[in-house]
Amino acid sequence: MNREILFIQGGGGSADHEADAKLVHSLREALGASYRVHYPLLPNESAPDFGRKNQIGRALSRLQGRIILVAHSLGASMLLKYLSESEVDQEITGIFLLATPFWSGKEDWKQALKLQEDFADKLPEQVPVFLYYCRDDAEIPYDHLLRYRQRLPRATVRELARGGHQFNEDLSLVAADIKTL
Known part of the structure; x- marks a missing residue:
C-alpha cells in the first residue's frame, strides 16, 4: 500500500510549479515506489x-x-495557515516545511498571508513538524526560521549550510525524515 504525500509548491503559477517539480522529482526518487507524491x-x-x-x-x-504534507516557501506558509484555520478531516502523519516565510508587517497585501498569533496551538497535536532551511537562502531571511523555532518549539529543525532556496534540488534529507514516520 502506498503512503500518500501532498507536495504544495512555492509561489504560484506554472513557472514556480516547474521550478519546484525538481524538488518533487528528488523526493520521489529518494522515497521510492512505496510512496505516492501528489503535486x-x-x-x-x-x-x-x-x-x-x-x-x-x-x-x-x-x-x-x-x-504526509510537504510544502515549499509560500506554499509552506499557506499550508500552516490552512492547517491552523481550517477543519481538517484527513489523518495527517507528518508536516515538512521547506524555506517557510514568516509574514509580518502592516502592508495590506500581507494581511491575508499572516498567521494568527496562536497558530501553533491550532496545528494537529501529536503530528511531527519538520522545518528545513538553507543558510544561503537568498529569498527567505534566516530570522524567519528563528521566529518559527520560537513558535514551534516541538518542531525538528534541519539547518543546512548550503542549498539555497531550492535546496540544490535535493530533498534526500526530507525523504530520510519522512521514512522515520
Whole structure:
C-alpha cells in the first residue's frame, strides 16, 4: 500500500510549479515506489491569499488514508495557515516545511498571508513538524526560521549550510525524515 504525500509548491503559477517539480522529482526518487507524491498545480488567483487556502483544501480532500504534507516557501506558509484555520478531516502523519516565510508587517497585501498569533496551538497535536532551511537562502531571511523555532518549539529543525532556496534540488534529507514516520 502506498503512503500518500501532498507536495504544495512555492509561489504560484506554472513557472514556480516547474521550478519546484525538481524538488518533487528528488523526493520521489529518494522515497521510492512505496510512496505516492501528489503535486497539483496551484495557480495564483485574484484572492488576497492567492487562493491557496481553498486550493490546499481541495487537494487534501482528494486524498484518503494517512497523509504526509510537504510544502515549499509560500506554499509552506499557506499550508500552516490552512492547517491552523481550517477543519481538517484527513489523518495527517507528518508536516515538512521547506524555506517557510514568516509574514509580518502592516502592508495590506500581507494581511491575508499572516498567521494568527496562536497558530501553533491550532496545528494537529501529536503530528511531527519538520522545518528545513538553507543558510544561503537568498529569498527567505534566516530570522524567519528563528521566529518559527520560537513558535514551534516541538518542531525538528534541519539547518543546512548550503542549498539555497531550492535546496540544490535535493530533498534526500526530507525523504530520510519522512521514512522515520
